[in-house]
Amino acid sequence: MTSSSAKQPPVELKQTTQPVRPEQDEVSPSNDKKRKKPLSFYFTFLALNICVLLVSLDATALSVAVPVITHELNGTTLEAFWASLCFLLAVVAVMPIITSLSDVLGRKIPLYASFIIFMIGSIVFAVANSMGILILGRALQGLGGGGLDVLGEVILADITTLKERPLYLGLFSIPMAGGAICGPIVGAALAEYASWRWIGWINLPLGVIGFLLFFFFLRLKPIESALNSKLARLDWTGMALFLVGSILFSLPLSWAGAMYPWASYQTLVPFILGLLFLTGFALYEARPVQPVFPYRIFSNRTSSATLVGAFMHGAVLNGGLLYLLLSFQATFRDTPFRSAIEVLPICVFIVIFSIVGAVSVEVLRVYKILTMAAWPCLAVGVGLFALWKPGVSDGIKYGPQVLAGVGLGVLFTICTFPMNASQQVDDAGLAIGIMVSFRMFGSMTGLAIGSTVFHSIFEQRIAKLGQLPSELAVLHDVREAIGFIPSLRTTNHSLPAYDGVIEAYRVSFMAVFLALAGMGAVGFLFSFAIKELSLESEEVGRQGFEED
Template identity: 50%
Template structure:
């Protein structure tokens, strides 16, 4: 096991020359105009990825109702996007590390734009899901490369500051996503959720084309292509998809005991296991073993996986909870989720600023996990009778915890690398694990929701004619917009709402348990030095 960098002793200094012996430029130098334009481009990519993560959830019931979709199809509008992201992220990282960052970045922008067009023009749920999948194939590159490139063009010593600045863009997308998604779906058209992405992608593309000047990798293209881990890419894509698909439909489309669930799940696990052993062989592996050789890096990746599972699950199900259990309109639900969105944004900015000032991160991470676990656990108790001040207080606690972990988990992962050229890979691995966690979380939560809904609804007996559709759990999400307009006896209405609440409670239990595991794993993360001023081989190229 490789040794990890410990905090420097008094009088120690980090090397500040590159491999050619040329002194590195201090992080305090006056950055060129092109650097800031590149940073703006990365910020715009962060904006649209965070916007996409929060805007669809609030509009999902309305979309499902208008397109006559099922509950499984509505969940797959989110799962397909995350599946595309999770499968392509390691491929984008590996390809960009061998071929260079810009070509994969441009490819991801084009795919994202195409997916947005397909989504916006869809007239049924299968086409909408296909559009979201194509968007995910592009968003996989946008989400991971924005952070990888930021790691390329900044040193570890100055990076917390720029992580905080990038969080401002995430803030705009996270806060505006639910509100604009609700406004568009309720008063204009849900299709504009896709259309508004196009001008932002276009401007970001032009900025990166003219201002993002990265050092080239001095190898012939044919040599670069031969170095790619083609077999690893195929194994990961096949294994990840084969594992995620049955998790999403178990007990919803097919029973757990069905061969349609068990066979692909077992095949996926076997393929991913083969991948783990195979990755020892390639020189430029999809998942390089050297990234996983320290306790801190492994613990950071595990906590990143759990953080992604929590974050994306809550972004989808909290707005649905407010609409189904508290009987709010999409716009009201968007306003109700503002506390958690605002605090996630604020503390995703404050966390790196605190790390920048203190040069420490361990205690901050522990506090984040404690806040997250407590708030998720208490959400189990929230119902229609819970005072709003308590609901908002819980959201604030959750926002502080999740926001602190959002950017805070990146720092120890980057500090754990022994070779500065591996920083981009390390960042990419963390983002990959975070999104794979999101994929698993959404798939498992979808199964839990549908299974508990079906079981709970069967206890109510014969339903009034207006609500008989709920005997089919596949219609649960699509029925949410109608739920608040029902004119039913009070005891019947309370029973139906309680069925929805029971389904969400199953999800709260799952994410609380995962969050507790995340806290204990975070105790293994060591406090490492943040004083390196070296830049990677694909760092920002200074104008001549």
């Protein structure tokens, strides 16, 4: 089969009518036999679901448990910051590299390596007796989890045709979205009622089952070339440039305004260096035989607009959920577990509408109108979070969550279809891997923007309150604002400045939600550039599933 790197991307044709299904879909017993999936396919699909459930749970379970862990291990605010950050940094850095490795070496080697690293990281996390060991465990989990997350979607694209993918993606979205949503509840419950160490231990039985299912039932078509030839094709220079650039770029984004001011050398120097490395990486990618980010993936407006949308969706999804939880804990003084219960409306609707989005594409065979309808729901819903204040009605508290959940859920799955429809079939897995990487880069950026906006507004509001009582004086250091949130429940509510502090938190979170809503508006504008392309392809890529 001709190498995918030699193929040109398909020309985008505007489709004004619903595509007609080929006649052979309706008849031919032989065609039915051809389309029948082997039993090993369904066990592989089960393993993929376990895979994304593991990573989704693990990525979000720690957020509400960090204060408990930091207190038990006598950690500092800085160590608590890194415990949350290192996982996401590792995921962002490793995803494109794993995608590129799997496109050259085959999916299995990177998949098994990711599983092993993730399991080792889970054990290190669970047995940690210091914050340093815990941070190491989280970093290992991020390296392994990033591989599992991206390869889950890549392999799904490999083993299904574009025509049938909406059905399987709808099913696949249940553990993907459900894990991300249930993670905070699981983490809060374990931290408050059992032990935070179970956040690591619960990965082991599921991980072993998933690994064994892959080992015995994953049957992908091999890439026919010698190992030396495969290694020679890898874009080692590009991977190094991306790894260094993404880390240098992401680190200052994560601490700007929280640990160091934006104008400080600690923020500006790595940020500028990261931009230079990433610019060099982008220019260099025209040279390798098998680049990490092939230019052909970005060569049409549908894929480019979809990648921008995936970036914005990741920013709003992860940034929104984190600050949603913190907002309930600060504005309404909820416990971590109670805050996780309070966000169930948005969580449930994300899961439901991630399935609805995929099923709608399966039935209607179109995706553009659904994409354009989802973005306003997302942007308006998240923007309405800014109305929250103590004593607000349940309708104002939960209604916007439902609206935002509809938009976030539909976009969770629907971005896959224009991304694949605009590419050659052999590039399906690679294109999805790049899209997932963009979504995770968006997650990092959304968290960074949220952090910068929150700390900037909070510092201004606290300064207006003047000298604070001793019980609240720590808040003059804006870096302590997030860490102090659990103490708001136990602090004397009759203190003169207490209501002013609560208002400072409320206004700061309001600014964060409005900034994220603005990112949703950008996603909506780019959705106009997406073209409606046919979803009727029945081909699988060069690493598709082998028949029994």
